[in-house]
Amino acid sequence: MSVVNKYRKTLMNDTKEIMLGMSHDSLTAHLSITPKTKDRLFDVRDVLEVLDTEGVNYGVKRQRISDIVSQVNELHLPVKDELIAHGTAVIPGQDGQIKYYFKTCKSIELVSDDEGKVDHRELNLINNVENGDLLAERIPPVEAVPGTDVYGTTIEPAVVKDVRLAVGNNTRLSEDEMKCYATCDGQVFLKNRMVQVSPIYMVPHDVDLNVGNITFNGSIVVNENILSGFTLKAKDDITVKGVVEGANLIAGGNISIKGGIKGQGKCKVQCKGDFLASFVERCVIEAHGNVQILSSCVNSEVTSFCKVEMTRGKGSIIGGEVRGVQGIDCVEAGSKLGIVTRLVAGDKFIIRQRINETMGRQKEIDDEVAKIKESLPNYDVVMASLSSLPADKQAALAEIKQKVEELTNEKKTLEAKEDKLNQLFALRTDAFIRVKKTAHSNATMIVGHSTLDLKNDYTHTRFVEDPMTKRIKTAPL
DSSP states (O other): OHHHHHSEEEEEOSSOOEEEOOOOTSEEEEEEESSSSSOOOOOHHHHHHHHHHHHHSSSSSHHHHHHHHHHHHHOOOOEEEEEEEOBOOOOOOOOOOEESSOOOOOOOOBBBOSOOOOOOOOOOOEEOOOOTEEEEEEEOBOOOOEOOOSSOOOOOOOOOOOOOOBBBBEEEEEEOOOOOEEEEEEEEEEEETTTESSSEEEEOOOOOOOOOOOEEESSEEESOBBBOOOEEEESSSSEEOOOOOOOOOESOOEEEESSSEEEEEEEEEEEEEEESSSSSEEEEEEESSSSEESSSSEEHHHSSSSSSESSSSEEEEEEEEEESSSSSEEEHHHHHHOOEEEEEEEEEEHHHHHHHHHHHHHHHHHHHHHHHHHHHTTTHHHHHTGGGOOOHHHHHHHHHHHHHHHHHHHHHHHHHHHHHHHHHSSSOOOOEEEEEEEEEETTEEEETTEEOOOOOOEEEEEEETTTTTTOOOOOOO
């Protein structure tokens, strides 16, 4: 590339021996000297005159010019494109920006487990947040610093732009308007460039492979169906307007399924609140609140820590086992085909389960303590003489002794708990089973401690436990 093409502008002295090249942005000046004769000598003033003529007065490297001139005079060789003046470049600024602490676009993030397997139902599409979480932060602009070219002219930088942190529903700005926080649990997203939080996650269609499993900090609403194999977890409520197949539903609040459950033996539902469905088939349901099923409960395992109510519709319980701590109220129990059906009222099954768990843990403790003592012959004698043993052995044995004491204390606590549970188990129950129409033969009624296997059909009957005889007695509604 020639000097003329390399620079925006090229000047030279009258003899064309001294040439000055200017960069396109006027930030640098370069010197070329080409002697026409071997005895030609140059003076620094010759170069400075060219600079003065051009008006170059900023960032001039006078010592460098002197060195170049001396080099040419000594060697009588030309020099080309030596930097002799340098301006100050603009230091660019930075526009203001918003830093988001969540994904701003819906993108699938498949995660593999420790074995490298990927669950294609776990798409991680939801930005879950909690009340008080930092959602976004405004980063203020950084002002640019002007520059100066070799002519001494100020180079004005581009003007930086500022941004505003826009917030929407269920969010708040800090007092200095620099940070945005959530004011409720839910999902955070951008809408019209505004940060918003919604306590409801809406699925407008089926829950399928396009949606994946859902774990949400608020309430979930599904407008259509939940297909088999998927799991929904909500901190609050779950509402399904369609049918639930072999899926898992877990809610910290209520669960409502307007289309019912076709569980295929694979569906499990758990909620801390009430459960409502039009019908349930071949599924497991556990609710801390009331369970209300409008049509039928078929071959399912249902547990309510309050009451099971099935009186507003067909209200039939066919097959499986239905348990209500406070009682069961239904229209029909069992069927004419004699399908085995169990109805359980009262809290005895829960207490019995806890007693069994307590007793099981006590046995584990006994086995663990026995194993420790078997590994250390004469355990009691050794521990009695612990203080007389060498320090290193004392430390190891003291640790074993402490472990045994901890297990012993845990067992005492469990024994006390078992006593209280047994006392609760012995108390009478006020729960009842009420069948508005027919309780078919081959159905089993369990109230409190008592069990009644029906040999005949009962109509319009209330089943309660006689606290004196510990037997179930019946009464008409």
